[in-house]
Amino acid sequence: MRKGVLELCILSIISEEEAYPSDIIEKLKNFELIVVEGTMYPLLTRLKNAGLLGYNWRESTSGPPRKYYHLTDDGKAFLSELINTWHHLVSVVDQSTKNLIGNE
Amino acid sequence: MGGFPFTIDVDAFAHLEDYLDKIQAHFAGTEGFEEIQDDIEMRMAELLQSRLKSKAIVNGDDVQYAISVMGSPEDFGVDEAIEKAFHRKQGSNYKTGKRLFRDPEDKVIGGVCSGLASYFGVAEPLWIRIGFALVGIFGGIGLPLYLLMWALVPEAKTPKDFLAMRGEPINVNNIAKIVEEQVEQISDHLSEIGQDWKERRRKKKSWKKRRKY
Numbered sequence: 001m002r003k004g005v006l007e008l009c010i011l012s013i014i015s016e017e018e019a020y021p022s023d024i025i026e027k028l029k030n031f032e033l034i035v036v037e038g039t040m041y042p043l044l045t046r047l048k049n050a051g052l053l054g055y056n057w058r059e060s061t062s063g064p065p066r067k068y069y070h071l072t073d074d075g076k077a078f079l080s081e082l083i084n085t086w087h088h089l090v091s092v093v094d095q096s097t098k099n100l101i102g103n104e
Numbered sequence: 105m106g107g108f109p110f111t112i113d114v115d116a117f118a119h120l121e122d123y124l125d126k127i128q129a130h131f132a133g134t135e136g137f138e139e140i141q142d143d144i145e146m147r148m149a150e151l152l153q154s155r156l157k158s159k160a161i162v163n164g165d166d167v168q169y170a171i172s173v174m175g176s177p178e179d180f181g182v183d184e185a186i187e188k189a190f191h192r193k194q195g196s197n198y199k200t201g202k203r204l205f206r207d208p209e210d211k212v213i214g215g216v217c218s219g220l221a222s223y224f225g226v227a228e229p230l231w232i233r234i235g236f237a238l239v240g241i242f243g244g245i246g247l248p249l250y251l252l253m254w255a256l257v258p259e260a261k262t263p264k265d266f267l268a269m270r271g272e273p274i275n276v277n278n279i280a281k282i283v284e285e286q287v288e289q290i291s292d293h294l295s296e297i298g299q300d301w302k303e304r305r306r307k308k309k310s311w312k313k314r315r316k317y
Contacts, residue, residue, distance in 0.1 A: 022147065036175020038127070041143045045136045064108060064146050 008086060010043065011071065011079045014053065018068040044069060052078050105149045112162040120148075120167045123176075130177035148174060202271035205260035209289065214254035222270050 006028075013024050021040045047053045052075035055067040071079065112120070127144055131137040151170040152162055204223045206215035217236060221229035240246025260269050263286075267278050 021143070037147065037173055038144065038175040038177070041140045041147075042131065042134065045140050045143070049136050060150070064149055066146075066150075067143065 004082075007043065007047070008079075008082050010040075010047070011052070011075065011082065014069050015071050015076065015079055018056070018070045020066050020068055024069075047075070051075075105145055105152075108149045108153060110149070110152060110162050111160055112167075113164070116162055116164045116167045119164060119171075123167075123171050124148075126177055144174060203265075203268040204257055205265050205269040206254070206257050207269065208259050208261075213250070215259065216250055216253045216257060219257060219260070219269065 009028060010024055013019055013027055021044060022037060025037050025040060044053065048055065048069070052072060053069050054072050055069045057065045058068050060066045124145065128137075128141055131140050134140070148170050151173055152166055155166045155169060156162065202223060205219050207218040207222060207229075208215050210218040210229060212233065217232040218229035221227070221232050226232060236246050236250055238246070240250070258265075260266050263278075263283055
């Protein structure tokens with residue numbers, strides 16, 4: 001469950017602009033969804049192998065060249081589907097919790 | 105590392121190497137693990153590089169810093185892909201049908217009867233032996249049948265054979281069990297030999313003593 005949410009967040013962040021893993025981490029750290037960078041790499045590699053992400057090499061001023069990730073067309077379709085599912089989930093959860101609170 | 109040369113002190117190097125080994129062990133068997141490993145190494149290189157603005161040698165603190173940013177494998181959480189790979193490893197017991205073997209661990213003549221006993225699920229091979237003996241005495245086909253089976257039925261030799269003989273699925277746990285049993289048997293056998301040898305020596309000594317008198 002948490003993994004799915006994490007994937008959704010990562011894909012959304014990448015959809016805004018090409019992103020470098022440590023930038024993604026920076027953004028996610030604010031939401032306390034992820035703690036260490038090591039979690040990201042397997043996830044990104046998996047999404048990439050699933051054909052949802054692509055990457056470009058970019059030279060970096062400090063250190064080795066970096067992989068910048070972007071969404072593929074499949075990734076975009078998958079993301080919009082995920083977002084729909086997410087909204088559906090949120091409304092269902094809202095509804096059921098509202099009933100609970102109303103009964104109390 | 106990551107295509108960059110580093111000057112690094114010995115302790116820091118040991119620490120870093122240990123960490124990278126742990127990462128490798130953690131991801132081994134995962135789909136695309138080489139790429140993950142490369143990505144992590146590259147990022148580590150970058151982190152170290154960023155700490156080297158005013159000095160030339162990477163020390164223990166720098167390595168500690170890079171590791172704390174990256175996190176230890178225990179913090180990564182179990183990724184679904186890794187979980188799947190793990191289950192695949194665990195669930196790899198392909199079942200085999202029961203097969204007839206001669207059991208060399210429990211034999212009177214050729215292990216045919218005990219093999220038959222485990223094939224048919226009879227707990228005590230003695231009954232089969234008695235059956236064979238009776239048929240041998242009264243019918244006359246018992247002995248030729250026994251010899252024929254002795255010649256034709258293979259003897260169980262490998263742990264795999266033993267498992268197939270008992271109809272247990274072949275997996276790592278069961279094979280380990282069999283190997284343990286065999287090692288126990290061998291050590292029992294060895295201690296028997298040792299006992300025997302001591303006995304003989306004692307006899308020899310007492311014999312020598314007797315000669316002195």
